[in-house]
Amino acid sequence: MKWKTAIKDYTFYLKIERGLSDNSVQGYIRDITKLEKYLEENSITTTPLVITDEILQQFIYEASKNLKATSLARLISGIKNFFSYLVFEDLRKDNPAELLESPKTGRKLPDVLSIEEIDMLIAAIDLSSPEGQRNKAILETLYGCGLRVSELITLKISDLFFDEGFIKVTGKGNKDRFVPIANTTMKYINIYVQEIRCHLNIDPQFSDNVFLNRRGKQLTRAMIFTIIKQLSEKIGLQKKISPHTFRHSFATHLLQNGANLIAIQQMLGHSSITTTEIYMHLDRQHLSEVMQNFHPRKH
Template sequence: MDWQTLQKGFESYLKLERSLSQNTIAAYKNDIRKLSGFMAENYAGINPKKTDHEMLMEFVHLTAKSGQEAVSQARMISGIKAFFKYLLMENLRNDDPAELLETPKIARKLPDTLSEIEITAIFDSIDLSTPEGTRNRAMLETLYSCGLRVSELTGLQVSNIRDKLGFIRVIGKGDKERLVPVGGQALKYIAQYRDQIRIHKKIDSKSRDILFLNKNGKGISRISVFNIVKKSALKAEITKNISPHTFRHSFATHLVEHGADLRAVQEMLGHESITTTEIYTHLDRNYLRENILTYHPRNLG
């Protein structure tokens, strides 16, 4: 029962049982490779079945001393815990040496957001007289209207646009599906791009159902979307350091600011835990003050 052999089964477990994304699986596999390297160097001959809590603690402390950030440490510990849970499930161990590993506290960093005025400025900066401009407006409207991850945007399929119902079907992390409401403005620009621009393109056979295409008729890349966002922000004279994910953060923040139910926002974002969504309960202090002064009965009249 060596480390390398068990890693193959662990990968299958992460894919089939946990339905984790490819990026998370790759990160977890890399963490276990590092752990196995540490064990080979310091505890030669000790296999996963004999690894104990003190050995894991030593590995974690060594990693922390190397200067690894708290976020990376937390993910690494999650990977180790998942690995030993897998061994328990497979009856390869009857105890869990990783159960009591403590995850470092991570400061909850508030995501950068755009104001509603800044969102409008970016949209208005896009030149709709060009095919690329029409596509770009449709993409950014969709990002903001639906709070999509950039990978969900680039993977969005024509067949998953439900115009009449006002929904789009999204394939999120771990290939999990969800239906997300899409606003009238986004649908308007999606239709313009799809029916007036995309229809005339020579489309690569592998991208026939992909909605947003590059100039070669292939699905647009994440890097291209990132560059489009950067250029649009620059043209709108917005100096914030933004990315496609900023539109997702802004979508959630604006919903919460306008009174949307947090559970509904969680569903639309595709978060597994409500704790992840709760970060969007941060509200601009000026917004709160304005609302209190406007609506509090002791401030009326």
């Protein structure tokens, strides 16, 4: 089996059988493509079915010279998953990557914006332009509902259940969840949809998407990053932020105000509570107050 064939079959497996999103699939395939490129550049003739652990060890050693610990750990994880798939499909009897050791990366705490910083970013939007009204609705939705950027750009009008106070969000692995939406967020989405979006020449393919570019097509992830970067520069914010920062801030502010961690997990669409628990480390003052308020031996 050649690398091209194996990668093609693996792509199909990740999409169809694992049900992963396009972004997740691309990440896994990128790892295997790096390995394939390394073999080609070093004139190493081998296939996915006979490659040895020694070759993989050398590949990871060379990659470690140019990658940060987190990126290297991600690469090793991707390589292990690929060979686990080959074993699962009975194409190999062993996983030559199982002895690869991932570097210790620690757990990086996400950057979080204060409520004041979020207010400043939103206030910096130029509302005199149609895009300004849209961008305000976008930031209010990112922060108000804790969405991933991929969930935001694919959000559908048919998934807005404003009368019930919820929106339906399609998350990782095409899993749907219902997220509560505040009156403020609903108000700005309605302003955009009823006063701006209705005047666009909308591409029929994206007629159900809430947020569109000026040509009536779906926004890209890169465009959302650009909007936030420009606003950040405009107010002189010293933090390095992205659309995901609003999601982190959403979760952190809920926790600080006493929200239940299980409820936050459900709203974020985390499959494991362990992923959500990272927010417990963000505000030690909050944890101290919880102890003082709820522990039976607080006095």
